[in-house]
Amino acid sequence: YTLTVPRGAVLQRFAVERRGNMVDATVQERASAAAQYQAQVYAGSPFDPALLEWDAPGRYHARLFPVAAGSARRILVTYTQWLNPTQDGRRSYRLPLSGIGASVGELRAEVDLSRTAIREVRATSGTLVDGTSLTFRRSDVTPTADFVLDLLGAPAAEGSVLRSPGDTEGNDRGAYVRVALQAPDRGARSAHDDGVDVVVVADHSAATGAEAAALQVAFVDALTSSLTPRDRVLVLAGDVGVRPQGKATARLDAASGDARTAALDALSRDRLGGATDLLAMVEAAHAALDPERNGAIVYLGDGRGTVGERELSELRTRLGRMQPRPRFYAVAMGEGPRLDLLAGIAAPSGLAARVVDRSEVARTAMTLLSHMARPLVRGFRAELGPEVERVYPTEPVDLPAGEALEVLGRVVGRSPERVTVRARWHGAERTSAVTLSGLVIPDRGDLRARWASARLEHLLARDEPRAAIVELGTRYGLITPFTSLFVPGEDAYAPPPPVSDVRDFSVFDMLPLVGCSRSQDAPPQVRAASPAGYDPLASVSIMEQLRTSTSEIRLPNKLPLIGHLTILQQFQVLGVMALTFLVQADGIHLGRDDGNLVAARAILGPDRLLGASCYADFTVARKAAASGADYVAFGAVFPSLTKPNAVSAAVDLFS
Numbered sequence: 001y002t003l004t005v006p007r008g009a010v011l012q013r014f015a016v017e018r019r020g021n022m023v024d025a026t027v028q029e030r031a032s033a034a035a036q037y038q039a040q041v042y043a044g045s046p047f048d049p050a051l052l053e054w055d056a057p058g059r060y061h062a063r064l065f066p067v068a069a070g071s072a073r074r075i076l077v078t079y080t081q082w083l084n085p086t087q088d089g090r091r092s093y094r095l096p097l098s099g100i101g102a103s104v105g106e107l108r109a110e111v112d113l114s115r116t117a118i119r120e121v122r123a124t125s126g127t128l129v130d131g132t133s134l135t136f137r138r139s140d141v142t143p144t145a146d147f148v149l150d151l152l153g154a155p156a157a158e159g160s161v162l163r164s165p166g167d168t169e170g171n172d173r174g175a176y177v178r179v180a181l182q183a184p185d186r187g188a189r190s191a192h193d194d195g196v197d198v199v200v201v202a203d204h205s206a207a208t209g210a211e212a213a214a215l216q217v218a219f220v221d222a223l224t225s226s227l228t229p230r231d232r233v234l235v236l237a238g239d240v241g242v243r244p245q246g247k248a249t250a251r252l253d254a255a256s257g258d259a260r261t262a263a264l265d266a267l268s269r270d271r272l273g274g275a276t277d278l279l280a281m282v283e284a285a286h287a288a289l290d291p292e293r294n295g296a297i298v299y300l301g302d303g304r305g306t307v308g309e310r311e312l313s314e315l316r317t318r319l320g321r322m323q324p325r326p327r328f329y330a331v332a333m334g335e336g337p338r339l340d341l342l343a344g345i346a347a348p349s350g351l352a353a354r355v356v357d358r359s360e361v362a363r364t365a366m367t368l369l370s371h372m373a374r375p376l377v378r379g380f381r382a383e384l385g386p387e388v389e390r391v392y393p394t395e396p397v398d399l400p401a402g403e404a405l406e407v408l409g410r411v412v413g414r415s416p417e418r419v420t421v422r423a424r425w426h427g428a429e430r431t432s433a434v435t436l437s438g439l440v441i442p443d444r445g446d447l448r449a450r451w452a453s454a455r456l457e458h459l460l461a462r463d464e465p466r467a468a469i470v471e472l473g474t475r476y477g478l479i480t481p482f483t484s485l486f487v488p489g490e491d492a493y494a495p496p497p498p499v500s501d502v503r504d505f506s507v508f509d510m511l512p513l514v515g516c517s518r519s520q521d522a523p524p525q526v527r528a529a530s531p532a533g534y535d536p537l538a539s540v541s542i543m544e545q546l547r548t549s550t551s552e553i554r555l556p557n558k559l560p561l562i563g564h565l566t567i568l569q570q571f572q573v574l575g576v577m578a579l580t581f582l583v584q585a586d587g588i589h590l591g592r593d594d595g596n597l598v599a600a601r602a603i604l605g606p607d608r609l610l611g612a613s614c615y616a617d618f619t620v621a622r623k624a625a626a627s628g629a630d631y632v633a634f635g636a637v638f639p640s641l642t643k644p645n646a647v648s649a650a651v652d653l654f655s
Contacts, residue, residue: 001061001062001102002055002059002060002061002062003052003059003060003061003062003077004058004059004060004096005058005060005079005081005096006058006079006081006093006094006095006096007058007351008081008082008406009058009079009080009081010079010080010081010446010449010450010453011060011077011078011079011479012078012079012080012445012446012449012477013025013076013077013078014050014052014062014075014076014077014479014485014487015075015076015487016048016050016064016073016074016075016076016487017073017074017075017076018048018490022074022076023487024487025050025052025485025486025487026485026486026487027473027474027477027478027479027483027484027485027486027602028483028484028485028486028601028602029470029474029482029483029484029601029602029604029605029606030053030054030481030482030483030484031605031606031607032601032602032605032606032628033051033053033483033484033485033486034051034053034484035606036049036486036488037049037051037063037065037486040065040488040489041065045065045066045489046489047065047488047489047490048064048065048066048489048490049064049065049486049487049488049489050062050063050064050065050075050486050487051063051064051484051485051486051487052479052484052485052486053479053484054340054479054480054481054483054484055339055340056339056340056342056343056352056354057340057343057344057347057457058343059339059354060479062075065489072105080446080449080450081093082178082180082406083151084156084180084403084404084406085153085154085155085156086156086402087155087156087182087402088152088155089152089153089154089155089156090150090151090152091150091151091152091153092148092149092150092151093148093149093151094146094147094148094149095109095146095147095148095149096146097143097145097146097147102142103140103141103142104138104140104141104142104143105139105140106137106139107136107137107138107139107141107143108135108136108137108138109134109135109136109137109147110133110134110135110136111123111133111134111135111149112132112133113132113133113134113151114132114133116132116151116153117153117154118151118152118153119152119153120151120152121134121149121150121151121152122149122150123136123147123148123149123150124136124145124146124147124148124149126138127147134149144359144363145363156180156182156404157182157437158181158182158432158434158435159179159180159181159182159419159421159434159435159436159437160179160180160436160437160438160439161177161178161179161180161415161416161436161437161438161439162177162178162438162439162441162443162447163175163176163177163178163411163415163438163439163440163441163447164176164177164440164441164443164445164446164447164448165440165442166411174410174411175410175411175415175440175447176408176409176410176411176447176448176450176451177384177388177408177409177410177411177415177416177447178406178407178408178447178450179382179384179406179407179408179409179416179419179436180404180405180406180407181382181404181405181407181419181421181434182404182405182421183377183380183399183401183405183421183423183425183430184421184422184423184430184431184432185377185423185425185428185430187425188377188401188402188423188425188430194230194294194375195228195230195231195232195293195294196227196230196231196232196293196294196295196296196369196372196373197231197232197233197234197252197289197290197293197294197295197296198223198227198231198232198233198234198295198296198298198372199233199234199236199252199285199286199288199289199295199296199297199298200220200223200224200233200234200235200236200298200300201236201237201238201242201281201282201284201285201297201298201299201300201301202216202220202235202236202237202238202245202267202270202300202301203238203239203276203281203299203300203301203302204237204238204239204270204271204272204273204274205238205239205240205272205273205274205275205276205301205306206239206272206273206274206275206276207276207302207304207306207334207335208272208301208302208333208334209334209335210272211334212301212302212333212334212335213268213272215300215333215355215357215358215361216267216300216301216333217264217267217268218358218361219300219331219355219361219364219365220235220263220264220267220300221260221264222361222362222365222366223298223365223368223369224255224260224263224264225260226365226366226369227255227369228255229254229255229256231254231255232252232253232254232255232293233252233253233255233259233260233263234250234251234252234253234285234288235263235266235267236250236281236284236285237267237270238277238280238281238284239273239274239275239276239277239281240274240275240276240277240280240307240308241277241280241281241284242280242281242284242285243270245262245263245266245267245270246259246261246262246263246264246265246266246267247259247262247263250284250287250288251288252288252289252290275306275307276301276304276305276306276307277305277306277307277308278299278303278305278308278309278310278315279305279308279309279315279318280308281299282297282299282319282326282328283322285297285326286322286326289326291323291324294372294373294374294375294376295327296327296328296329296350296372297326297327297328297329298329298330298331298368299328299329299330299331299342300330300331300333301332301333301334301337302332302333302334302335302336302337302338303330303332303337303338303339303341303342304336304337304338311463312341312344312345312460312461312463313461313462313463314463315341315345316344316345316461319345324378325349325378325398327349327350327372327376327398328345328346328349328350329346329350329351329352329368329371329372330342330343330345330346330350330351330352330353331352331353331354331355331364331368332352332353332354332355333355337354339352339354340460340481344457344460344461347457348393348397348398348399349376349397349398349399349400350371350372351367351368351371353367353368371400374400374401374402374403375400375401376398376399376400376401377398377399377400377401377403377423377424377425378396378398378423378424378425379396379397379398379422379423379424379429380396380397380398380399380405380421380422380423381393381395381396381397381405381421381422381423382405382407382419382420382421382422383419383420383422384407384409384416384419385416385419386413387411387412387413387414387415387416388409388410388411388412388413388415388416389409389410389411389412390409390410390451390455391407391408391409392407392408392409392451392454392455392457392458393407393454393458394458396422396423405421408447408450408451408454409451410451415438416436417435417436417438418433418434418435418436419433419434419436420432420433420434421433421434448476449476449477449478452472452475452476452478453478455472456469456472456473456478456480459472460481466482466605467604467605469481469482469483470482470483470602470605473602474599474602482605483602586608586609587604587608587609587610587611587630588600588604588608588609588610588611589610589611589612589613589633590610590611590612590613591613592613592615596627597610597612597624597627597628597629598627598628600628601627601628601629609630609631610628610629610630611629611630611631611632611633612624612627612629612631612632612633613632613633614632614633614634615634615635615647615649616634616635616647616648616649616650616653618653620632621634634649634653634654635647635648635649636648636649637649637650637651
């Protein structure tokens with residue numbers, strides 16, 4: 001089934017019930033986790049695995065086995081969300097239910113407000129209110145709407161800071177902070193709806209099927225029928241270019257019944273075909289907008305470009321050069337849409353949603369319209385000072401009026417007490433100095449996970465290498481496009497030996513740097529064993545560079561080629577695990593003290609070889625195989641000149 005969490009929420013736990021106890025999932029490399037799941041799913045299988053995979057920001061796919069007819073499986077999902085108040089003190093919580101797309105036997109939401117200062121509460125129809133406790137319950141239902149909670153409390157402060165506990169001595173250093181800031185212009189803190197200009201772009205390239213095209217027409221109908229006389233609209237169909245629908249020119253006109261009917265009729269008859277150029281469609285839509293009015297672009301399609309810029313970093317860069325930067329919304333339709341890419345383009349000023357059938361059309365149209373009705377506060381940014389590092393977002397952002405700017409960072413000195421806030425409102429630059437009201441909270445790791453999630457967004461937006469994202473997910477326990485949460489079937493394999501929490505590993509924590517320097521000569525036996533023309537001291541040089549810098553590393557001209565594969569082997573001065581990526585090696589071989597195999601497999605991914613030394617112990621070999629090793633090595637079987645003290649493995653070990 002599909003699991004969605006509210007915008008801004010951080011998923012922290014996925015667990016399944018087994019024998020009355022909840023068994024937590026662990027983070028694993030995505031392809032490896034999927035392969036393990038599939039290996040345990042077959043007719044008559046004694047295993048009961050569970051898998052949670054990334055689909056897009058805030059949207060995940062869960063798979064469980066088995067779920068026999070008439071049986072039940074209990075699943076626990078934990079996420080955290082901060083509810084930022086509006087200027088008048090209103091907070092809204094929305095539990096996404098409409099995207100489940102399946103019948104739910106028992107649906108129950110319980111809310112405890114006893115430890116809040118809420119003065120007034122409103123909830124979805126049918127919610128039972130008992131003092132500070134609320135209960136929403138439905139049985140045998142396929143949800144078509146979300147559970148919504150509106151809370152009225154204290155008005156928003158100009159600036160607030162929440163800090164996790166610091167180091168063991170009570171200092172700020174090592175803590176994570178979340179700073180919430182209001183726009184520097186008071187007029188920008190309230191939503192104003194003076195009319196909105198909407199350009200709808202329906203992707204009519206060859207990949208768009210008849211079902212998706214029908215959904216596009218239904219969405220345009222729902223959106224345009226909700227516009228007011230203050231609003232203007234333009235409907236385009238596009239592929240590598242655009243075609244105005246229901247009119248001769250690509251211009252915005254007042255939203256009227258006649259214009260809507262003409263656009264819908266033309267859109268339903270428009271041809272499907274051609275390549276897909278996302279940027280060309282957005283540029284054409286942007287050209288039709290009036291920069292003096294609140295405007296938005298709504299894209300309907302699968303987001304799968306076939307020509308032009310197709311990667312998120314390229315598209316964000318090109319959109320960032322447009323003035324003003326387009327406010328982009330996307331409704332993903334069709335087979336296998338790139339919702340992650342569309343969400344990355346839309347963030348943070350717009351929204352992206354997935355529509356599968358007509359039941360979701362009207363709700364999604366209203367959600368987008370209510371969001372775009374608020375004009376943008378542009379160039380919203382904050383300066384937290386030199387004692388907070390790795391601050392996200394790293395660049396100024398555009399946010400709807402009334403929405404607080406959330407900034408996350410790691411403290412290297414003292415927590416910020418006063419910050420400078422800047423933004424543009426109606427074209428004028430505004431600046432204010434804000435004194436922060438703050439709290440230290442026992443956040444149970446939320447701010448750490450929230451900071452890591454912000455870093456994940458940063459890496460994805462720049463199309464950073466897969467290895468960096470796998471490392472981040474593994475280190476912080478995050479589900480990402482390249483890591484999943486996996487619960488193996490009971491007794492599916494022997495668990496790996498206990499190690500420190502994988503979330504605390506970094507790729508550079510696993511470098512088995514040995515005590516060599518460039519001034520030292522490699523031992524004669526190492527030179528004798530090295531391939532002709534290969535200088536093992538080149539590896540020492542790289543290792544020295546890794547100690548001091550990871551931004552620019554000079555690689556040797558020649559690398560070891562053994563059996564047509566480049567393998568970084570862990571003996572004496574040759575190789576370190578991080579170099580696997582730097583030199584594009586085919587794999588890595590780890591000895592007993594070279595690092596943890598589980599974390600290594602998560603970082604390497606499924607396509608590189610992982611080997612393990614097992615010396616003369618088959619138990620070690622079994623654990624290595626269960627931990628993700630592709631092959632194991634025993635020996636030395638015969639006396640070794642290069643390793644005279646190596647463990648000896650008798651020949652009868654293999655009989």
